[in-house]
Amino acid sequence: MEMLHYDFMQRAFFAGGIIALVASVLGVYLMLRRQALMADMLSHVSLAGVAGGAYLHLNPTLTGFAIAVVGAIAVEYVRRSYKTYSEISTAIIMIGGLSSAVLLMSLNQGMNKGFSSYLFGSVVAVNQTELSLMIAVAIIGAIFFIVFRRPLYQITFDEETAKTNGIPVKWISLIFSVITGMIVAAAMPIVGVLLVSSLIVLPAALAIRVSPSFTAALFVAMGIGLIGVFSGLTASYELSTPPGGTIALVLLVLLVAGIGLKKLMLQMGKLRNKKTSSKTDIDSTVFPRYTKNSSIHTTGGKENESMV
Amino acid sequence: MLLSSMSKVVFGYSDVPCLENASIDIYSGEFVAVTGPNGASKTTLLKLAxxxxxxxxxxxxxxxxxxxxKKLVIGYVPQQIAAFNSGFPSTILEFVRSGTYVKGSWLRKLSPKDHAYTEQALRQVGMWEHRNRKIGELSGGQKQRICIARALAQQPDLLIMDEPTTGMDQESRFGFYELMQHHVKEHGRTVVMVTHGLTEVRSYLDRIIELERKEDGGWKCCTTTSCSGHFSPVG
Known part of the structure; x- marks a missing residue:
């Protein structure tokens, strides 16, 4: 573990780890809300902030962060007017963000070289501002996902029934969008604008396929995110490849391998069932019936009791 | 006690009103059906309420x-249940248990009572044995059942369901009507449901709200008081 002797690698592992944790939990909710592309979109929008910051001689990290949050709020309002097609709002805001980013970048020609670190990420060059921003975002995100876990579950499933249950859906949805913007902006230095969604979407995509329950999906996503970032960073150190791209590629390989493994296990299960075909599960073949009698025999449903 | 009421409500999605002068009152302890032909704004009526x-x-x-x-708890089972997120990675148990979240703070620990309500609701719709399956694997009818179970787990004062019996076989439908009647009579809940199977359910109901076309094209409400006369709405 010679690489951990360098303090830039320590910082990279630390920053990558905390962002992997919050980003993958965020990803699970984003995917289930049909907003998987929102991360990609917000990162493009925040590029406009970075370009604007450079043009106005402000700190580009902070302006990028601010614009990502503004973009998240905007997308929430556009989404409300395109209820059934929430991906359209994503496209609309993305066009706005990317086009203004291109215009702003053309205004300061001398800057163009610095942009590649925003586009592709440079986690080994994470500076102090970015690091403290990441820590703050991770803390806020963690608090949000813990405090709001129940309303979030209900809203993610169905907004209308959540509303009739007295949950302030509009507010929680808005806060969720803002948190999304913050996490995206904080993740940018690690994997860059073009690959931010890999950190958010890929762990969630695999977790949703393999997890037996919702709570498990959240934890599995965090685990996959951590594995992806740590092994990506190690690989990029050993092979001297760009860290952002390596992390994204590792995550993609994990996704494909995970889905393949799941398929394989299903096939094996089928084979095993064929051999012992006489013994079928009686419970699952009984047709369910409605009944008034509801004497409770067993544990009272405590099994699987967990975070949610 | 009056739970929900509308008076002279006008509503439309575009510039033409689809519901005009709708006035209804729903009292606690009633089993009410809303009926009317397709496009008669039944769902709209529920959503307005x-x-x-x-x-x-x-x-x-x-x-x-x-x-x-106490705070009025409303259980709502929308119409397009079968269309829900098939990839949702939740188990049935987690999903139905989320019905008990409506009470108390978001952070409280679930009590044994909550787990008992969850189990009871799951048993009442006959899905307890399936509790550890993922909701994405279920058939349309089963999804409907667990949505009803989630609404029941809330211990709702007012249960509003939009065509809950669509796609159910006959035996299930009668079991369902009996279950609802049980909840109305034994637990004092109010049940409002949209249905097309009036002939079957009539004997269980207290009141029928019928949406009828007016001469000039809009829709109006028309309440028929009921059928199972031995049970009148409680004050």
Whole structure:
């Protein structure tokens, strides 16, 4: 573990780890809300902030962060007017963000070289501002996902029934969008604008396929995110490849391998069932019936009791 | 006790009103069916009553508290249940348990009572044995059952269901009507459901709200008081 002797690698592992944790939990909710592309979109929008910051001689990290949050709020309002097609709002805001980013970048020609670190990420060059921003975002995100876990579950499933249950859906949805913007902006230095969604979407995509329950999906996503970032960073150190791209590629390989493994296990299960075909599960073949009698025999449903 | 009421409500999605002069009152302890042909704004009527839509004109009242002075709990089972997120990675148990979240704070620990309500609701719809399956694997009819179970796990004062019996086989339908009647009579809940199978359910109901076409094209409400006369709405 010679690489951990360098303090830039320590910082990279630390920053990558905390962002992997919050980003993958965020990803699970984003995917289930049909907003998987929102991360990609917000990162493009925040590029406009970075370009604007450079043009106005402000700190580009902070302006990028601010614009990502503004973009998240905007997308929430556009989404409300395109209820059934929430991906359209994503496209609309993305066009706005990317086009203004291109215009702003053309205004300061001398800057163009610095942009590649925003586009592709440079986690080994994470500076102090970015690091403290990441820590703050991770803390806020963690608090949000813990405090709001129940309303979030209900809203993610169905907004209308959540509303009739007295949950302030509009507010929680808005806060969720803002948190999304913050996490995206904080993740940018690690994997860059073009690959931010890999950190958010890929762990969630695999977790949703393999997890037996919702709570498990959240934890599995965090685990996959951590594995992806740590092994990506190690690989990029050993092979001297760009860290952002390596992390994204590792995550993609994990996704494909995970889905393949799941398929394989299903096939094996089928084979095993064929051999012992006489013994079928009686419970699952009984047709369910409605009944008034509801004497409770067993544990009272405590099994699987967990975070949610 | 009056739970929900509408008076002279006008509502439309575009510039033409689809519901005009709708006035209904729903009292606690009633089993009410809403019926009418396709496109008669039945779902719209429910959504207006729930406050999911805002009327153009007219007043909508929804009680804040139930008879014992606690916060009114509403269970809503929307129509397009079968269309829900098939990839949702939740188990049935987790999903139905989320019905018990409506009470108390978001952070409280679930009590044994909550788990008992969850189990009871799951047993009542006959899905307890399936509790550890993922909701994405279920058939349309099973999804409907667990949505009803989630609404029941809330221990709702007012249970509003949009065509809950669509796609159910006959035996299940009668079991379902009996279950609902049980909840109305034994637990004092109010059940409002949209249905097309009036002939079957008539004997269980207290009241029928029928949406009829007016001469000039809009839709109006027309309440028929009921059928199972031995049970009248409680004050």
């Amino acid at each position: 729930l406050g999911l839509l805002k009327p153009w004109r007219g007043d909508i009242y929804l009680a804040k508290q139930n008879q014992s002075g």
